[in-house]
Amino acid sequence: MLHPVRHAATMPDKPAYIMAGSGETVTYAELNVRADRGAWLLRSLGLRRGDGIAVLMDNSPRYLEVVWAAERTGVYCTCISSKLTAREAEYIVRDGDCRVLIASAGAAATAAALLPLVPGLQALMVDGAVEGFDSYEAARDRQPAGPITDPSPGQFMLYSSGTTGVPKGVRHPLPEEPLGENTSTLVTLGKALYGFASDMIYLSPAPLYHAAPLRWSMAVQQLGGTVIVMERFDPQAALAAIERYKVTHAQWVPTHFVRLLKLPEAVRARYDVSSLRSVWHAAAPCPVPVKRAMIEWWGPIIGEYYAGTEGNGFTAISSAEWLAHPGSVGRNLTATTRICDEEGNELPPRSEGTVYFDGGGTFTYHNDPDKTAAAANRHGWTTLGDVGWLDEEGYLYLTDRKSFTIISGGVNIYPAEIENLLVTHPDVADVAVIGGPHDEMGEEVIAIVQPRDMADAGPALAAALDAFARANLSHVKVPRRIDFRAELPRHDTGKLYKRVLRDEYWGK
Template sequence: MAHISVFAQSHPDKPALIMAGSGETVSYAALEARSNRVAHLLRSRGLAIGDTIAICMENRTEFFDLVWGAQRSGLHYVAISSRLTAPEIDYILADSGAKAIFGSDYLGETLEKLDTGVARFTVDAPVGAWQSLQAALEGKPETPIADERAGTDMLYSSGTTGRPKGVRIPLPEDPNIAGVNPLTMLTAMAFKSTQDSVYLSPAPLYHAAPLRWCMAMQRLGATVVVMEKFDPEAALRYIEQYKITNSQWVPTHFVRMLKLPEEVRTRYDLSSLRVAVHAAAPCPVPIKEAMINWWGPVIIEYYAGTEGNGMTVVGSDDWMAHKGTVGRPLLGIVHICDESGDEVPPRTEGAVFFESENRFSYHNDPDKTRDATNKHGWTTLGDVGWVDEEGFLYLTDRKSFMIISGGVNIYPQEIENLLVSHPKVADAAVIGAPDEDLGEKVVAVVQPLDMTQAGDALADELREFLRQSLSGVKMPKQIDFREELPRHATGKLYKRLLRDEYWGKTDSKIV
């Protein structure tokens, strides 16, 4: 068994959590007490087993009080992006059926703009309809509630292709709050995590991977170090400062660290790193190669989704022998299928499906759930790819991002991977825009490292760079420049927003 309650007894003074920038530290004993108080508050406000709460705030210690309080109360807990607007938060609150929301001053005016009747608590000073969480917790016991029962998260997709959809999975069959947790077992076996690990989390806690992996590490009794906000040099400094052994990243983190000046990149001692995991978005081959050359063979990649229907994993050595792969299955069986849902031979491109006992559904969206399942009962995350003869999976792109230009199918990921490897490019997105002759034309939207260089000369330089690797049909017909792309803090790109701009859908929003 593994749970914060176990380590609160065996290692009460050990840090369960450290905020990287401020150094604020919460011991296992303190996290146990604080989460118990939250559980008592939830019960006192009528929240019963199976109910739902929402959490919408920046990375801070109280986030863990709330999720562990909900976990031990048998609740579903929804983590909402703190960057959303009031209508977007209202949508998720209504869709999830949340009966309470916990926020902070980080939301600013959004706090008072929410149009919801659910109970509202703020970890900062009360305002309007928002009650003080600190005041509400006053006098609540630090001992467990009488009816403890294991709860679980209910997380929403990033909304990169439409409105986000909640993935609601049943409460764990084992009601024991310290019962077997599959992700914790995976963290220990596949990612070499132990009670002695010191884990760095550089991403927002409202996203699936950071939240789930932080909690999994705490179930093992490790110390979790959370960055308040990602900064490339600060991340390197924290690895040295806290002697980080395990960490998790997204490719944009790698890109930004690699583009630091050489004297900055070599300034910090990274020798404590045993495992650096990355996921969430495709990683260009040159970026991954550069990271392995820099950090050594400690880098592990996995491909999975909030839906939990399967997972592939690949270590540095296997990746170097199969460059571009996202690995072989660790959970589930991978099938590449044609439009009819039938499996295709190796090296044939198609939709990526997982055959797995793990079932999921999109909350309040039976059509999307049905569309994600083929006639064999296999499920997909919406990605396209292929497998080689050894069973290694390679992702091509998301099906919804495919460009059809003059009848030719073009996947943007290949072009984006090339662009971001150019030394003058910080970020890039490739989309299809309307074209009278071709139906769609390829447009590259580029974020330069130095915006003052944006213009025709840089566009010509990028075209010349791309011509070395791309056929004419894949070449961008247009290159535009932006100071910043609409990228989710977890690394996922809101490509739909860019595409809607070029197609004249100006009412598009990030949801």
């Protein structure tokens, strides 16, 4: 058995996780007791196998114990970004059929505003409670000790991008194995690619509501390693954590690398990072010069992978391979990569087309059979919607984003959602939202607006649109730049030639 239940019995005093900033340490014995009581709590709320819960938390010390509690009850757990507005979170809670909300005090404002939007939603809060929420810890501690009588492994239902402008839940079948025998695929991949072992100390610098940080952290704990959770990312604090806790493994996004490299050389040299054995990055394309600089700094221990929440394929590349194939995201380890034209015909090497995975895992988009069907071609191969090409050795190179999704700091932002809001402003006739180049974040959100009256174009209208966006969207989606045009490039059919605009901003 590879599971915290086993580690609680065999090495109860070993840290399961440590909060990097506060130093709060939770052992495997403590994690197991709290997860068991949390599982009883979920049962007491009427949740059974196949039901759904929502977790709306910042990187609280209670995050991992909550998801491990959910994991042993057979429920679908939907983790929601703490940066969303209440209306944005409401969509996910409703679409995910979530019956219980577990929030943190750090996300209390959003959680409190969300509660009246979903009548009947049962609500608990960790790290303190506000009106309408019961204390999770108090309710947990009233529960019996020991495992629940009907344990079964649960599943995450996390939300991926959608061409309609709202995220879609990626739903996988619940595991059929007994609890503890449903080993994560990331355990196998971690062993093969990054030398995962029970003595590893893994730094998680990103928000746990993202799929990758959450799943990698739990894979580490399946093996019995220790996770160091950063409450929030800060480049110097990350280096300090590596030195203090003798971190051996870590996952990053390219924005983390950019911020680390921007530290003064004297600051970077101050910290001992020699404990690092293997690190890797994903979530967004990494600029070639940035990756080269990181390899020069940390050595050839930097891996990269390309995958999606959908779980239909997984490509990976080592530092040595990347230096020989700069810009590649690697070769597929769990499926066969196919490049196809618009008719679904497979293309030869170095021909650009849609990237498909053949033989990978299956998935559905919850409540969206049309989107599920659109993700597959006539061969049954599935795609994340990205465009790229393969070289003769099977290394994949990505050349475009899925449906013009903006990836800023490793976070997916959906342009249509922003466009659909801004176009409702009374002074806007048309709008296009694209991602433009940004040195630190990779991309920034740019709104190109066609005013109803071009005479109104200027700072005052830009300020009004900024305020309008901030009142209705989470701050990561608010355009950093607003430009004005007398007319946007649309076909007579109404199709927007967004490629024309994007190429202009990227200097193509």
